[in-house]
Amino acid sequence: MMAGKRLKKANATVDRNKFYALDEAVQSVKGNATAKFDETVEIAMNLGIDPRHADQMVRGMVQLPNGTGKTVRVAVFARGAKADEALAAGAELVGAEDLAEKIQAGEMNFDRCIATPDLMALVGRLGKVLGPRGLMPNPKLGTVTMNVGEAVKSAKGGSVEFRAEKTGIVHAGVGKASFSQEALAENIKAFVGAINRAKPTGAKGTYIEKVSLSSSMGPGLKLDVAALVASISA
Structure with missing residues (x-):
């Protein structure tokens, strides 16, 4: 009941038909994040792509300057x-055959998986386990590398992987409600x-169609896309 009242109160502060400037949207999302835990601030971007076509896939990694606020196990x-x-x-968790055995036995208590190139033949055998969870190391994402120390620090420091879903939507957590505006x-x-730079060659027409922002338990707000893209290009 309390959660329902809280959400009703938060919804009353949001204009569903308005396209918000970034600063105003962040202020509103922070103000409505009143749950008893530190809510994640989430972004959803609708892209004008069809990911079923290889030349319209959007995938990559971005380093958030202020981290994610999450503890990332590597x-x-x-x-x-x-x-x-x-x-x-x-x-x-660090290892080779021993780590592969743990994963095959169902020990999956990590959020990012990194591998040196020489061990990818071993990691490849775990594709059916790691792939569906989005944990398969990938050279394009910097998770197949000899520079493992940097890759670990990057993962723990706030690097976020993004990938367009079948419907062309990209979701990600971009921080916590306790972060400053x-x-x-x-x-x-x-x-x-990062999404803008990852525009695929096959994308035609409007690329970034809609952007919305919300907290874990709060209402979503639509952002002014043109102003947002202009601010990152400035």
Whole structure:
């Protein structure tokens, strides 16, 4: 009952027909994030693409300047000195065949998976387990690399992977409601900028069609797309 009242009160502050400037939207989302936990601020972008076509897929990685506010657990497939490097950088799980056995046994308590190129043959056997969860290391995303220390630090420091769904929508968490308004705005601009730069060759017509912002438990607000894109291009 209390949650319903809270949401009703939050909905009353939002104009469903209005396209908000970024700063006003962030202020509203922060103000409506009144749950008993630190809500995640989420962005949803509707793109003018059909991801079923290879030349219209949008996928990549972006480093948010102020991090995500989430604790990211990292698993690394590496041996010897590279395994030591991964551990020194803060990876929670590091190994080779032993790590593969744990994953096959259902131990999946990590959020990002990184591998050195020489171990991709081993990791490839885990495709059916890692793939559906979006955890398969990928050279294009910087998660298949010899530079495992940097990759671990990047994952823990606020790098966010994005991928368009079948309907052409990209979702991501861009921070926490406890972040300052400035920090959230910076993160959102970094994310939208990365999506803008990832425009595929096959995209025709309007690329970024709609952008909305919300907190985990709060109402969504539509952003003024033209003003937002202009602000990241400035």
